[in-house]
Amino acid sequence: MDNLVLHQIRKDYGKVRAVEGVDLTFAHGELTALLGPSGCGKTTLLRMVAGLEDPTSGKISLGKRDLTRIPAHKRKFGMVFQSFALFPHLNVRENVCYALTIAGVSKPQAHERAARLLDLVQLGAFADRGIGALSGGQRQRVAIARALAQEPEVFLLDEPMSALDANLREAMQVELRLLQQRLGITTIVVTHDQREAMTMADNIVVMSNGNVEQSGPPQDIYHKPRNAFVADFIGRANFFDGVVQGGRIIAGGLALDAGAVRFLDGSAVTVAIRPEQPSLDHDMPADNRVPAEVTFIRDVGATRDIHLSTPLGPIIVEYAIGESAAAFRKGEKLDVQLPGNALYVFPAEQRRTSP
Amino acid sequence: MSSIEAPAPAGRALRVPAAAPRANMSRIALWAIVLGLCVMPFVLVIVISFGQKIEGAAWVFGFTPEHYLRFFVGASWPETTTTLYLNRLYYSIYYAVIASVIAVATAFPFTYFMTRMSRAAQSRWLVFLLATLSLSEVFIVMGWDILLSNRSGLPMLLRESGVTGWLKETGWFDVLREWGMANPRDVKFKTSVFATILTMSYLVWPYAVILLYPALSRLDQSTVEAARTMGASPWAVVRTVVLPTVRLPLIGTVFLLFVFLLGTYVSVTVFAEPAKQTLAISVYESVRGSTLNAPFGAAQSVILLITAGLCLWLGQVLVNRQGARG
Numbered sequence: 005m006d007n008l009v010l011h012q013i014r015k016d017y018g019k020v021r022a023v024e025g026v027d028l029t030f031a032h033g034e035l036t037a038l039l040g041p042s043g044c045g046k047t048t049l050l051r052m053v054a055g056l057e058d059p060t061s062g063k064i065s066l067g068k069r070d071l072t073r074i075p076a077h078k079r080k081f082g083m084v085f086q087s088f089a090l091f092p093h094l095n096v097r098e099n100v101c102y103a104l105t106i107a108g109v110s111k112p113q114a115h116e117r118a119a120r121l122l123d124l125v126q127l128g129a130f131a132d133r134g135i136g137a138l139s140g141g142q143r144q145r146v147a148i149a150r151a152l153a154q155e156p157e158v159f160l161l162d163e164p165m166s167a168l169d170a171n172l173r174e175a176m177q178v179e180l181r182l183l184q185q186r187l188g189i190t191t192i193v194v195t196h197d198q199r200e201a202m203t204m205a206d207n208i209v210v211m212s213n214g215n216v217e218q219s220g221p222p223q224d225i226y227h228k229p230r231n232a233f234v235a236d237f238i239g240r241a242n243f244f245d246g247v248v249q250g251g252r253i254i255a256g257g258l259a260l261d262a263g264a265v266r267f268l269d270g271s272a273v274t275v276a277i278r279p280e281q282p283s284l285d286h287d288m289p290a291d292n293r294v295p296a297e298v299t300f301i302r303d304v305g306a307t308r309d310i311h312l313s314t315p316l317g318p319i320i321v322e323y324a325i326g327e328s329a330a331a332f333r334k335g336e337k338l339d340v341q342l343p344g345n346a347l348y349v350f351p352a353e354q355r356r357t358s359p
Numbered sequence: 360m361s362s363i364e365a366p367a368p369a370g371r372a373l374r375v376p377a378a379a380p381r382a383n384m385s386r387i388a389l390w391a392i393v394l395g396l397c398v399m400p401f402v403l404v405i406v407i408s409f410g411q412k413i414e415g416a417a418w419v420f421g422f423t424p425e426h427y428l429r430f431f432v433g434a435s436w437p438e439t440t441t442t443l444y445l446n447r448l449y450y451s452i453y454y455a456v457i458a459s460v461i462a463v464a465t466a467f468p469f470t471y472f473m474t475r476m477s478r479a480a481q482s483r484w485l486v487f488l489l490a491t492l493s494l495s496e497v498f499i500v501m502g503w504d505i506l507l508s509n510r511s512g513l514p515m516l517l518r519e520s521g522v523t524g525w526l527k528e529t530g531w532f533d534v535l536r537e538w539g540m541a542n543p544r545d546v547k548f549k550t551s552v553f554a555t556i557l558t559m560s561y562l563v564w565p566y567a568v569i570l571l572y573p574a575l576s577r578l579d580q581s582t583v584e585a586a587r588t589m590g591a592s593p594w595a596v597v598r599t600v601v602l603p604t605v606r607l608p609l610i611g612t613v614f615l616l617f618v619f620l621l622g623t624y625v626s627v628t629v630f631a632e633p634a635k636q637t638l639a640i641s642v643y644e645s646v647r648g649s650t651l652n653a654p655f656g657a658a659q660s661v662i663l664l665i666t667a668g669l670c671l672w673l674g675q676v677l678v679n680r681q682g683a684r685g
Contacts, residue, residue, distance in 0.1 A: 056584050076587040077595075083588040089581035093603040103589035106599070154589060 006067030007031050008053070008158055008190055013062035015048050015214075022048045024214040025062070030158075030207075035184050035191040037201035040211035041237070046194045047162055049211070053192060054160050055079045066157060082151030082189075083160040086167065088143045090135045096122065096146050097131040103154035121149040124183065141172045148180070152187070159184070159191040165200055177203045198238050202226070210234050232350040235276040242277050244316040245352060253349065256315030260292050262347040272352035279322035281346035284310065284330065288341040294319075298336045308332075312340055401664070408657035418653050426658035444641060444659065448666065451621055451637040454552075458559035459567075459616035463609060465560070466567035467575075471601065473568070474576040485572070488565040496562060500625045503558045507548035507630075514546045522546075539632070548630075555630040559623055563616045570615065574608035607678055614674035618667045638663050 008030040015023040023045040030036050038046040051057040053064060055076030064071045071079055080103070090099050097118050098105075104114035122128045125145035130138065138146065144164060151159060164180070165173040181204045184191045195201050201208050202222045209219040210233075217237075218230040229235035232243065246255030248267040253260045253275055260275075267273055283289075296319065300311035303325070310321045310332055321340060323332075332338075411421040433441030473484050506512045517523045523546055526532040535541040540551050548554040578601065586596045602609070627637045638659055645656030 054584075054588055056587065076584070077590050077592055079588075080590045081588060083585065085581040085585055087579060087581050089579060089585035091582055091586075091600060091604070093606075102586070102591075102599070106586075106590045106595060150585075150589070160588075 006069075006157070008192075009063075009065050010049075010053070011063040011065070013049065013052060013064065014060045015045070015052060015057065016060045022214055023052070023059075026214075026216055028209060028216065028219065030190055030192060032190050033188040034206040035181065035193065035204055036207045036209060037205035038192060038194045038209050038211060039196065039198060039201040039237070040217075041196060044211040045214040046196075046209075046211050048214075050160055050162055050192060050194045053158065054081050054083050080154050080156060081158040081160055082154060082156035084144070084147045084151050084162065084164045086163040088147040088167070090143060090146055090150070092135055094135070095131070096127065096133050096135070096138070099135065099146055100149045100153050102150060107154065117153060118149070121153055122146075124152075125149045140168050141176060144168065144176060148183070152189075157190065159189045161191070161193045163194055163196070165195070165197070173200070174203075180204060202238075208238075210237060212237070229276070229348055232274050232276060235348050235350070240279050240320070240322075241348075242279060242282075242317075242319045244275050244319075246273055246275055246316075247271065248273055248349075253347070256294075256317070258294060258315060260294075260342060260347065261344040262349050263344045265349055267349065267351075274350045274352050276348040276350065277319075277342055277346050279309070279320045280307075281343055282319065282321045283341040283343070284321055284323060284332075284338065286330075288339070289343070292342045292344055292347075293339045294342060296338055296340045298332050298334055298338070301332055301334060314340065404657045404660050404664075407654055408661045410654040410657070412652050412654050417651075426652075426655045427662075429655060430658055430662060444638070447636060447638045447641050448662065450631070450635050451639065451663065452666065454555055454559055454623070454627065454631075454637060455617045455620035458556045458620050459563065459613050461556065461560040462563045462567045462616055463571070463613050466564055466571055466612075467609065470568050470571040470575050471597075474572065474578070481576075485569070488568055491565045492569075496623070496625045499562055500558060500629050503554070503561065503626075504549070504629055507554050509542075509545060509547050509549060513548060517546050550630055550632045552631070552635060555627060555635075558626040558630055559620050562623065562626060563619060566619070567612055567616060570612040571605070571608060574605045578604060610674060610678055614671060617670060621663060621667050 010026055010028045010030075013023055013026040014021070026049060038049060040046050048057060052059050055071070055074060055078075059072060062072070091102065094102065097115065100118040100121055101114040104117060109117075119128065119131065122131055125148055127142060127145050127149065130142060130146075135143065135146070144167070147164070161180075165176055168176060177200055184204075193201070193204060205222060207219060208222050208225050210217045210225060212233050218225055218234045220228075225234060225238050229238060229241075235241045236243070244255050246253040246260070248254075248265055248271045249259070249269055251265055253262050253265065253273065255275065262275065265273075294314050294316060296312035296314040298310060299313045299318070300309075302309040302311070304322075306325060308323045308325050310323050312319045312321060319340065323330075406420070407418065408426055409422045409424070410418045411423055412418050428436060430444045431442075433439060433443065435441075473481055476484070507514075509515070514523075517526075523532070526535065526541075526546070532541055532546075535546060536543075538551075538553070540553055541547055548557075582600055582604070583596055586600045587593075591599060622639050623637070624639045624643060627640055631637070631640075642656050642659045642663070644650065645652045645659060
């Protein structure tokens with residue numbers, strides 16, 4: 005089975021560089037999410053894979069086939085667009101049959117395959133409906149069925165959930181993932197929603213300013229962010245600045261143990277910690293205790309966000325609400341413990357970008 | 360829902376009856392203007408078309424179908440029958456259909472590519488096209504008259520550049536002669552169906568672009584890209600996505616231009632052969648020429664009007680059918 009390989013892909017629009025020397029391998033049958041803030045180049049990269057944009061330099065290959073200069077209509081990668089791009093002059097069945105009609109497949113065969121695909125996306129009863137008579141979720145399913153009709157080797161989705169409301173989005177994420185696993189097609193999904201990426205993907209590629217910041221399985225990206233941008237973009241994180249001294253981080257007049265710190269003494273660093281990692285329990289370990297004052301409390305469903313003012317700067321702690329959960333008051337003074345192995349240390353010059 | 364209104368103050372209650380007639384008067388005046396300026400001319404033309412012509416003078420009111428009879432079967436019917444004016448109606452429709460279809464067919468790709476240009480470039484083109492609309496038909500026809508004139512225009516250029524000689528050697532000259540586009544010595548455009556239709560198409564081409572522009576600029580480009588990812592070549596995309604998506608504006612534009620071209624006068628006068636002139640010329644001759652016959656001119660106008668109305672109705676039926684299918 006063939007892997008899709010991008011080698012040193014670069015894309016310039018005049019003087020603006022949209023994608024900068026990207027090297028990626030999309031393993032056969034896996035779902036990869038291209039994740040990043042708006043304008044990071046993820047859609048441009050997807051469009052180059054689809055053949056809708058030509059790379060300025062670099063190579064795109066599927067197995068041994070070089071696809072770099074092959075036009076979109078000869079690649080025939082199924083693609084679902086952000087707006088779904090359904091043909092308004094065709095009904096649901098005709099939309100799904102489009103690629104087959106273009107390929108010269110006989111009408112009975114095309115209709116049979118369309119019926120199978122529509123059953124797959126649970127729209128078998130809607131075959132004769134006009135596109136205008138469908139809801140957002142139904143349109144998305146038609147777009148998926150249409151893109152799969154030509155049995156593509158690579159399935160591309162450009163922010164397919166962005167037009168759906170929150171509840172439907174959650175349901176469709178799961179459905180799409182199940183469908184992709186059932187069909188086993190190499191799939192690339194562009195999204196700026198990290199939750200969507202974490203839910204669906206085998207692998208996540210985090211992009212920023214046309215560069216790949218990190219790629220890997222979702223849990224690796226979350227628990228082992230390579231830099232401050234990834235730590236900030238994937239999930240939530242508290243950040244504070246410090247200086248390395250004797251293998252410890254000196255910040256806010258405190259010396260914190262951060263495990264094996266691979267920085268020279270005197271190096272300025274940025275330290276990140278996920279909100280669920282700090283401890284506020286009475287039986288917290290003795291190391292890395294930081295004095296704090298509660299400034300704000302916010303209930304977020306099953307958890308409670310405790311906003312703290314500390315010598316390191318503001319820190320948010322995600323505290324699980326349970327029967328034995330401690331009660332906190334605004335203005336309460338307490339200690340928060342930052343586990344050394346939960347502190348991510350990055351060079352200070354790495355810029356953080358909010359999503 | 361019902362509501363209880365507070366009684367109006369006495370002073371205000373007194374004003375209401377005064378304001379109502381004033382509003383009614385304005386409405387009546389507005390309707391009178393609309394009827395007087397827009398409907399009355401048509402009513403007058405219809406009335407005159409049934410009037411009686413007085414030899415050597417003008418006409419008097421009456422109710423005679425003789426002008427309509429003359430149009431369809433000739434003045435000396437039932438002794439003899441002539442279809443001269445039906446023939447002119449035929450050429451009116453013939454020129455208008457072909458010229459409007461050519462204008463839309465050529466404006467469509469231009470407009471499509473224009474909508475793919477940058478915003479600034481689109482604005483420049485639109486301003487230019489709108490500016491060309493301010494040119495009168497007389498001015499445009501004069502330009503084409505010079506360009507296609509036998510002595511100084513394209514025929515001379517073809518002759519001097521040797522193209523005419525080459526056409527004669529290859530036998531194409533005889534074909535052009537059969538098409539009425541060459542005299543025994545030279546290629547000629549005046550007078551010819553070709554030059555008439557060419558000028559008429561040119562006349563309405565900017566209108567075609569401006570009428571197609573909104574539909575094509577609204578075309579969702581992602582549908583075009585989706586078709587490409589599904590194996591459609593550029594031509595297949597145009598055939599299966601772009602054209603069907605904008606078919607209603609396309610049909611509408613053809614019909615609008617057709618109706619506009621039914622009444623073209625200057626282009627036909629200059630470029631059409633005398634035997635292939637249109638009803639618009641005939642109407643003008645009847646009401647202005649030496650054979651002054653206002654009722655007959657009016658009858659021809661009414662027939663032209665009915666033809667345009669029928670065509671618009673047919674267009675509407677077609678559009679509705681297409682709309683229902685889409």
